[in-house]
Amino acid sequence: MISFRTKFTEQARVQYPIVCGAMYPCSNPELVAAVSEAGGLGIVQPLSLVYVHGYEFKKGLERIKQLTKKPFGMNVIVEKNAKIYEDRMKKWVNEAVDAGCRFFVTALGNPNWVVEKVKAVGGFVYHDVTEKKWAEKVVGFGIDGLICVNDRAGGHAGSRSAKQLFEELKGFNLPLVCAGGVGDETDFIEALKLGYASVQMGTRFIATSECNSHLDYKNAIVAADEKDIVKTERITGVPLAVIRTPYVDKVGLKVGPISKVLFKNRHTKHWIRLMYNLRAVMAMKRTVLKGVSTKDYYQAGKSVHGIEQIESVKVIIDRFVAATAR
Secondary structure (H helix, E strand, C coil): CCCCCCHHHHHHCCCCCEEECCCCCCCCHHHHHHHHHCCCEEEECHHHHHHHCCCCHHHHHHHHHHHCCCCEEEEEECCCCCHHHHHHHHHHHHHHHHCCCCEEEEECCCCHHHHHHHHCCCCEEEEEECCHHHHHHHHHHCCCEEEEECCCCCECCCCCCHHHHHHHHHHHCCCEEEECCCCCHHHHHHHHHHCCCEEEECHHHHCECCCCCCHHHHHHHHHCCHHHEEEECCCCCCCEEEECCHHHHHHCCCCCHHHHHHHHCCCCHHHHHHHHHHHHHHHHHHHHHHCCCCCCCCECCHHHHHCCCCECHHHHHHHHHHHCCC
16 A cells, blocks of 8 residues: 655645646636645646636635635746736735745746745745756755656656656655656556655646536547647747647647747847747637637646546545555
8 A cells, every 4th residue: 555644745734645736727716626625735826816717816815715724835937027927926925825825836947035935934845847957956945845747747848757757856855746647546656656755637637527627628638648649839939738639730839940049049038938928828718718719729748548537626536545555
């Protein structure tokens, strides 16, 4: 029998080593709360909460707390951006701390200010990484663990397998979370046997009754197999794992030559990334909430291979837990 008592479960104060990864635009409050209520850890994605699901941030946290009394976490993108964005993110972190959130997942930049804020109230900070060189840049800031994004993840996937990434990062002696490729109980058990302290799932939790993404999206996940997952640069400018659709085939997977030059130039790369991201935000929001359109981009990882039906969060987590006792 696999033990569910890991460094991650101790720090996150949860029953099971299962995280619902923060997703734009899929992280609605009901999904976040359902994962926490079932014994895992739901993660708030603030841009999704505010700009997709229409909550004032503090009110969105209140909604989650109405649905569960159990711990939840928050995702913080710490990439240097416009000052108005940074100020807003700092305000949201303060509000999350005031609401009792004590687990934060940072990504895409220097997590130092988040660590300082969260450590002061006894909380914990994990950081997204795809390889060792990125981990080396952040461990000195006092982070407590690493979200290890492998080559089977949805969205911006890594380039290493789950096993390769574990071997590369285990020397930091921090709890490691396997992010990518976990779609069924067999994947869950394999990740824990490798030595991961938890798994993080995104795609699996989209195909749930609690996620309010459009039924077209959920059905696309159920119908897909891992061979249907491709990586396209056409959405955000860097490879993004999506389900292959006729529209994806039509527009291709690579950015044009002018965009490629702009992405490589240190003076223009931030602006071109911002332009692509703004366009991607609107396209994904439209497709996920309104269903199939002429521009179908469904983010998903290779965990689709193990997803056979739309289920409730509790049914999924209970099945995963039960499988470890066999």
